[in-house]
Amino acid sequence: MPDRKIAVVNSVQTNNPLATISPLAADFDAPSRAAWMALVEKTLKGAPFEKKLRWKTREGLSVEPLYTPEDGIAAHSLPRMISADPDRPWDLRTVIRHPDPQAANAQVLDDLENGAASVLLRLDPTGRNGIAVASVxxxxxxxxxxxxxxxPIGLDAGFLGVQAADWLAALAKPMPGAPRAPLAFNMDPVSAFARAGEAPGPVGDHVAAAAAAAKRHAGSFYEARMMLASGQVVHEAGGGxxxxxxxxxxSAVQYVRALVDAGFSLDDAFGRVTLGLAVDxxxxxxxxxLRAARAIWSRIIGAAGSTVQARVEARSSARMLARVDPWVNLLRLTAAGFAGAVGGADIITLSPFTDALGHPGVLARRQARNTQLVLMEESHLGRVADPAAGAWALEAxxxxxxRAGWAAFQAIEAEGGVIAALEAGLVQDKVAETRAALTAAVAKRAIGLIGVSEFPNLADVPxxxxxxxxxxFARPAPDLALPGxxxxxxxxxxxxxxxxxxALRERAAGLEATALLVTLGTAADFTARVGFARNLxxxxxxxxxxQAADAVEAGGARLAVICSSDARYDEAAAETARALKAAGVAHVWLAGRPGALEAALxxxxxxxxxxxxxxxxAVLEQAHAAFTPDATEA
Structure with a gap:
């Protein structure tokens, strides 16, 4: 056994870990980047390495296809806060938003009795975007x-945050042990302002009012988190x-400053703020x-002279959810939950998979809860403190x-803080650039949406x-306006x-649109392009x-798409197109690039x-137009 330990240590020191750990590895040369690049260049056959293998985020950050010890990437451990219960490593939180307070109560009890650790109450007196709550x-x-x-009870109340915090505090104080209740008041007027584009009064005064409310309740609730510094509003708007x-x-710095001004010590102010991010x-x-958020927090508290650990809440992305074939949302939400768990979120909230459609039924609510239970209790994702630590690609x-997030933070601070940056449009301009790139990538299907733009199911059952x-259930909303x-x-x-x-799918429902896919040759010739055209x-x-070209029944079809191989197109595409037009097909298309045949076709x-x-x-808009005859055709 001692000899084996020495062998392993020596193998690491010689930078060839395969040489001695496995006797089979001795027959192979130590891997090198140069050898890998030689194989890559051979495989690419002249195609640019930058374009084919180097991936960029929507903000232009490069991700390499291979990382090695030569890159000198340091490993950092960025784990979540230690849970008192190793079997429940993070706070499994569910969202309650039914407009009826009575129905919402039944959902709260159901979730807490069946695996949830806490609930997030989304409040809206109108009932349109949450529980119709307007009083204690x-x-x-x-x-x-x-x-x-x-x-633990969390609140999501927008500009109603101060009033909601007062109501929750009034209900919690009579409870035995309530001073230890880990409530999440989650006051976040900055996000409410950014989302709405307006505030009922000066938004800075709303931040100060939230800090004052936090001070009022801090002595009664020692472990309560008062403010939520969330970036999710940026994510949901298309930001990177x-x-x-x-x-x-x-937002976190804005809130810490306000809490200090309200009478908190610096450490207590940092300890009352939760960081919020989206996971998709x-x-x-x-x-x-999520790991980067902890690194940024460490830098902020280091500069301030504090040692308070970050507490991070991850909520599933709403922008990733689809109305069509919503069952695929179950996969998206599972991936988001995985990211939250492996990324070290202290609190994870997954929305029901039907949220893009309307109020969830029993199945959707159960799945939102049970997805996390499976990740936690069966997949054991919380058993390792920081699974990504030491993985070079993820560390990079x-x-x-x-670094990019810190630069964005500095740009906002240079503008005078997050409120000034919003009022000046700095944040919105940056988000608009990324949103444009994101929507363009979706339109071109460079970002594929399963069930929507890729492999859509026209017969899906909602x-x-x-x-x-x-x-x-609507209630009159309290007056939230502040002077000024x-x-x-x-x-x-x-x-x-x-x-x-x-939107295209909804319009097509009234068109009764069916395109004729005309095949040439054998299945080997046309299968790939038939699949591509049908999917698109x-x-x-x-x-x-x-239908095969030699047995086609055009029957006055509005749109026909010829599908086959380039070789078959050389032989018969032009002739087939003329035959389709002669048979009365209004519009003839072809699957593939025409090359030298473009003029003839x-x-x-x-x-x-x-x-x-x-x-x-754009292609689908043209296809819809083909099924919408104009007045002259009619």
């Missing part, structure tokens, strides 16, 4: 039967990881972003996000929803990636009828060529 009595109805000292991190950091289906970037990505009329001129800014408008394709058209809600009646990398949304 309304909130009491929501929390009837809940032991607040045992089951660095922009989200920068906004989060700037891109789990590597999401988990690296974490470092890139941390899940059961809970039909609710929010107006039946109302603050305004350009709103960070929230978006969903699937929306443009979903279905993304716009257009069905496909596949265009002359034969081919109007459009379907190829990878084109703007799929």
């Amino acid at each position: 009595d309304d909130l009491a109805a929501v929390l009837e039967g809940v032991l607040i000292d045992l089951a 990881e660095a922009q989200e991190l920068g906004f989060m950091a700037a 289906g891109e789990y590597f970037t999401s988990l690296a972003k 990505l974490t470092d890139s996000f941390a 899940p059961t929803l809970d039909p609710v009329d929010p107006a039946a 001129t109302a603050s305004t800014c350009a709103p960070l408008a929230q978006m969903r990636l699937a929306e443009p394709f979903e 058209l279905a993304a716009g809600g257009i069905a496909a009828d596949i 265009t002359a034969a009646g081919v109007e459009h060529f379907l190829a990878a990398g084109s703007d799929a949304l």
Whole structure:
């Protein structure tokens, strides 16, 4: 045994770990980057390495295809806070947003009795975007039967945050052990301002009012988190990881300053702030972003002379959810939960998979809870403190996000802080650039959305929803206005990636659109392009009828797409196009790039060529137009 230990140590020191750990490895040369590059160049056959293998984030940060010890990437451990219960390494939180306080109460109890550790109450007196709560009595109805000292309660109330904090505090104080209740008041007026584009009064005064409320309740609730410094509003508007991190950091500093001004010590102020970020289906970037948040926090507290650890809450992205084929959202949410767990989030909240459609039914709510239970109790994702530590690719990505996020934070601070940066449009301009790149990538299907732009299912069966009329539960909202001129800014408008394709699907429902896919040759010739064309058209809600060219029944078809190989196109594409036009087909397209045949095919009646990398949304708009005859045709 001692000899084996020495052998392993020596292998590491010689930078050839394969040489002695396994006797088989001695037959192979030590791997080198030069040898790998030689194989890569051979495989690429002249294609540019930069374009084919080097990946860039939406903000232009490079991710290499290979990392080795030669890159000198340091390993950092950035774990979550230590949980008192090793079997429950993070706080499994569920969202409650049913407009009826009574129904919301039933959902709270159901979640807490079936695996949730805490609940997040989304409040909105109108009932449109949350529980219709406008008073302490309304909130009491929501929390009837809940032991607040045992089951942490989180709030999501926007500009209603101060009033909601007062209501929750009033309900919790009579509870035995309530001073130890780890409540999450989550006051976040900066995000509310950024989302709405306006505030009921000066937004700086709303921040000060939130800090004053925090001071009022701090002595009664020793472990309560008062402020939520979240970057999610940036993510949901289409922003990138660095922009989200920068906004989060700037909000945190804004809140710490306000808490100190309200009478908190510096350490207590830092300890009362929770960091909030979004997690989505891109789990590597999401988990690296969470790790970067801890690195940025360490730098902030180091500069301030504090040692308070970060507490990070990860909420699933709303922009990634789709209305069509929403069952795929289950996979997206699972990936988001994985990212939150591996990235070290202290609190993880996954939305029901039907959230883009309406109020969730029993199945969707159960899945939102049980997905985390499986990740926690069956996959044991919390058993390792920081699984990404030492993985060179993830360490490099974490470092890139941390540096870019810090730069974004500095730019906001240089503008005078997060409120001034919002009022000046600095944050919105940066987000708009990233959003434009993101939407362009979705339109071209460089970012594929399974079930939406890739492999759409025109026969998908929608899940059961809970039909609710929010107006039946609406309450008059409290007056939230503060004295002074109302603050305004350009709103960070929230978006969903699937929306443009979903709009096409809805329009197609009234067109009864079916395209004729005309095949040439054998299955080996046409299968690939038939699949491509059918997939693309279905993304716009257009069905496909596949027929061989020598037995086609055009029957006055509005749109036909010729599908085959380049060799078959040389032989018969132009002739087939002329035959289709003669048979009365209104519009003839061809799947593939025409190359040298373009002039001949265009002359034969081919109007459009379907190829990878084109703007799929623009193509589908043209396809819809083919099924919408104008007045002259009618």
